[in-house]
Amino acid sequence: MIIKDNPVCGMLGIDYPVFQGGMAWVADAELAAAVSNAGGLGLIAAMNSNGEQLREQIIKAKTLTDKVFGVNLMLMSPYIEEAVNVVCEEKVKVVTTGAGNPAKYMEQLKGAGVKVICVVASVALAVMCERMGASAVVAEGCESGGHVGETTTMALVPQVVDAVNIPVIAAGGIADGRGMAAAFMLGASGVQMGTRFLTAKECNIHQNYKEKVLKAKDIDTIVTGKKLGHPVRALKNHMTREFAKMEQNPETTSDELEAMGAGALRRAVKEGDVKDGSCMCGQIAGLVNDELTCKEIVESIVKDAAELIGERI
Numbered sequence: 001m002i003i004k005d006n007p008v009c010g011m012l013g014i015d016y017p018v019f020q021g022g023m024a025w026v027a028d029a030e031l032a033a034a035v036s037n038a039g040g041l042g043l044i045a046a047m048n049s050n051g052e053q054l055r056e057q058i059i060k061a062k063t064l065t066d067k068v069f070g071v072n073l074m075l076m077s078p079y080i081e082e083a084v085n086v087v088c089e090e091k092v093k094v095v096t097t098g099a100g101n102p103a104k105y106m107e108q109l110k111g112a113g114v115k116v117i118c119v120v121a122s123v124a125l126a127v128m129c130e131r132m133g134a135s136a137v138v139a140e141g142c143e144s145g146g147h148v149g150e151t152t153t154m155a156l157v158p159q160v161v162d163a164v165n166i167p168v169i170a171a172g173g174i175a176d177g178r179g180m181a182a183a184f185m186l187g188a189s190g191v192q193m194g195t196r197f198l199t200a201k202e203c204n205i206h207q208n209y210k211e212k213v214l215k216a217k218d219i220d221t222i223v224t225g226k227k228l229g230h231p232v233r234a235l236k237n238h239m240t241r242e243f244a245k246m247e248q249n250p251e252t253t254s255d256e257l258e259a260m261g262a263g264a265l266r267r268a269v270k271e272g273d274v275k276d277g278s279c280m281c282g283q284i285a286g287l288v289n290d291e292l293t294c295k296e297i298v299e300s301i302v303k304d305a306a307e308l309i310g311e312r313i
Contacts, residue, residue, distance in 0.1 A: 002016075002017065002180075002184065002302060002305055002306050002309065002311055006189060006190070007167045007189050008136065008167050008169065008189045008190040009190075011115065011135060011136070011167070012041060012068055012093070012094055012115065013068050013093075014036070014039060014040060014041050014067070014068055015039030015040075016038075016039045016040050016298055016302045017040075017169070017189060017190030017191065018035075018039070018040035018041070018180075018190065018191055018192075018193065018298050018301065018302065019040065019041045019043065019096070019138070019169055019171075019190065019191065019192035019193070020032065020035040020040060020041065020042050020043055020192070020193065020194070020197050020294075021043065021072075021144075021146075021171065021192055021193060021194025021197070022043040022044070022045045022046075022070075022071070022072020022096055022098070023045055023145075023146060023194050023198075023280070024045045024047035024048075024074070024146075024265060025045070025047065025205075025265050025266055025269040025270065026045065026194075026197075026198065026203065026204075026205055026269060027042075027043050027044055027045035027072065028044065028045070028057060028204060029044055029057045029058070029060035029061040029064060030060075030064065030202055030204060031197065031200065031202050031203050031204065031294070032044045032061050032065075032069045032070075033061045033064035033065040033067075033069060034064075034065075034200065034202035034293070034294040034295070035069075035197065035200075035294045035298065036061075036065045036067035036068060036069040037064075037065050037067055037294070037295070038293075038294045038295040038297070038298040038299065039067075039295075039298055039299070039302075040294075040298045041068065041069065041070055041094065042061070042065070042067075042069040042070070042294075043069065043070045043071065043072045043096060044057045044058065044061060044069065044070070044071050044072065045071075045072045045074075046071050046072060046073050046074060046077065046079075046080075046083045046087075047074050047077065048074070048077045048078065048079060049077075049079065049083070050079045050082055051079060051082030051083060051085060051086045052086075054071070054079075054082075054083050054086050054087075055086045055089075055090060058071065058086065058087075058090045058092060059090070068093050068094065069092075069093075069094075070092060070093065070094035070095055070096060070117075071083070071087050071092050071094075071095050071096075072095070072096045072097075072098065073087070073095050073096070073097045073098075073102075073105075074098060074099045074100075075097055075098065075099050075100025075101065075102060075105075076099040076100050080100075080105075081105075084105045084108060084109065087109070087112075087114060088108060088109065088111075088112035088114065091112070091113070092114060093113070093114065093115060094114065094115040094116075094117060094135075095109060095114055095115070095116055095117070096117045096118070096119055096138060097116060097117070097118050097119065098118075098119040098147070099147065099230075101128075102116060102118060102129070102132070102134075103132050106132050106133050106134075110133055115135040115136075116133065116134050116135055117134060117135055117136045117137065117138060117169070118134045118137050118138070119137070119138040119140050119171070120137050120138065120139055120140070120160065121139075121140055121141075121142075121148070121149025121150070121151065121156070122149060122151065122156075123156075123159050123160055123163045126139065126160045126163055126164050126168075127163050127164060130164045130165065130166050134166060135166060135167075136166050136167040136168065136169060136189075137160065137164065137166065137167075137168055137169070138168075138169040138170075138171050138192050139153070139156050139157045139160040139161075139168050139169070139170055139171065139188070140153075140156075140171040140172050140192070141153025141154070141155075141156050141157070141170075141171065141172030141173060142172065142223075142233075143172040143173030143233075143282055143283040143284065144171055144172035144173065144194060144195075144233065144282045144283075145194055145195050145221070145233050145234065145280045145281040145282035145285075146194065146232060146233065146234075146280045147230055147231070147232055148172075148223060148231050148232065148233050152172070152173075153170060153171070153172040153173050153174070153183075154182075154186070156172075157170045157183065157186040157187065157188055158186045158187050161186065161187030161188065162187070167189040167190065168187065168188050168189060169188060169189065169190040169191060169192050170183035170186065170188035170190070170191050170192070171191065171192035171193070171194075172282065173282060173283055173284045174191045174192075174193050174196075174284065175193060175195060175196040175282075175284040175287045175288055175301075176196075176287055176300075176301055176304060177300070177301050177302070177303065177304020177305040177306075177307070177308060178304070178305075178308065179191070179284070180301055180302070180304075180305035181304075181305040181308040181309050184305070184309060193301075194282060195213065195281050195282040195284050195285055195288060196284070196288055196297060196301075197294065197297065198210065198213050198281065198288070199213055199214055199288055199290065199291045199292075200291070200292065200293065200294045200297060201291055201292065201293045201294075202293065202294050205268075205269045206268070206269060206270065206271065206272030207272065208268075208272035208273075208274045209268050209269060209272060209274060209277075209279055210291065211274075212235055212237075212274045212279050212281075213235070213279070213281055213285050213288055214288065214289060214290070214291070216235055216281065216285035216286060216288070217285075217286050218283065218285075218286040220235055220236055220285065220286070221233050221234065221235055221236065221281055221282065221283050221285065222234065222235075222236045222240050222241070222244060224240055224243045224244050224247060225243075225247075225257075225261070226247070227247045227252075227254065227257060228254055228257055228258065232261075232278070232280065233280065233281070233282060233283070234278045234279050234280045234281060235274075235279040235280075235281045235285070237274055237275055237276075237277075237279065238275045238276055239260075239264060239275065239276045239277060239278060240278070242260070243257065243260055243261065246260065261278065264276070264277050264278035265277065265278045265280060268280075
């Protein structure tokens with residue numbers, strides 16, 4: 001089930017159905033290559049990069065791995081058309097899409113032989129993506145870090161599985177073999193993890209950020225940004241608590257909130273500002289207690305999940 005005849009592994013040519021989340025400012029060429037070398041699917045975050053910045057990361061990843069890796073396309077990016085062109089030109093084999101509707105780019109991507117896998121937070125969006133030709137969907141529950149929907153992974157995944165005829169990858173609240181086994185019991189064909197890879201040795205986020213994740217407990221995340229229409233889950237700190245207070249104040253304008261959040265993730269990732277930066281992280285952080293290589297993370301999770309399910313690998 002996990003390895004033998006797995007539809008995701010067969011479709012993408014990977015060893016294990018384990019995706020690394022396409023986290024902005026985090027998912028760079030080095031992390032993506034390390035996950036792919038470990039047998040999973042590493043992803044480079046295109047985020048708001050222009051075409052040439054993204055191309056540099058793709059070319060770098062090609063020097064670090066001969067395995068399949070992908071790109072996460074943020075459809076709200078002002079450079080999305082450049083990013084799509086570069087993905088096609090560089091013959092990237094798979095993309096995941098988020099923060100928007102990929103319909104406009106499906107023909108171009110599929111015409112270039114790119115497998116398109118859409119990140120969805122609802123059944124309706126999953127069905128729409130299947131109709132427009134997606135190869136699979138990532139059903140992401142609200143336990144995840146970063147931009148979140150309203151439905152939990154436990155509730156979302158089986159409903160998406162029942163609604164579509166393409167493979168479903170479960171995401172949100174998965175960090176060990178138990179989570180992976182549970183995802184398969186819900187009908188998923190693979191898992192995507194973001195928070196678990198934040199403390200990978202190949203992850204280039206600032207050590208302050210890593211330490212904050214390692215020390216986090218189950219109740220240490222908060223969701224802000226609902227007033228802006230794009231809620232985000234991050235670790236509690238001075239910035240997120242102040243943001244929450246401002247958000248609850250009816251006199252606070254959207255412009256003020258946008259200004260407060262601008263650059264916050266970069267400050268945490270690059271500068272190690274864990275007081276006034278945004279340390280995006282999922283609720284599963286309480287289970288992330290060590291720094292391991294991507295190979296150790298992937299192989300241990302797959303091994304433990306297979307044992308729980310009763311599959312020999």
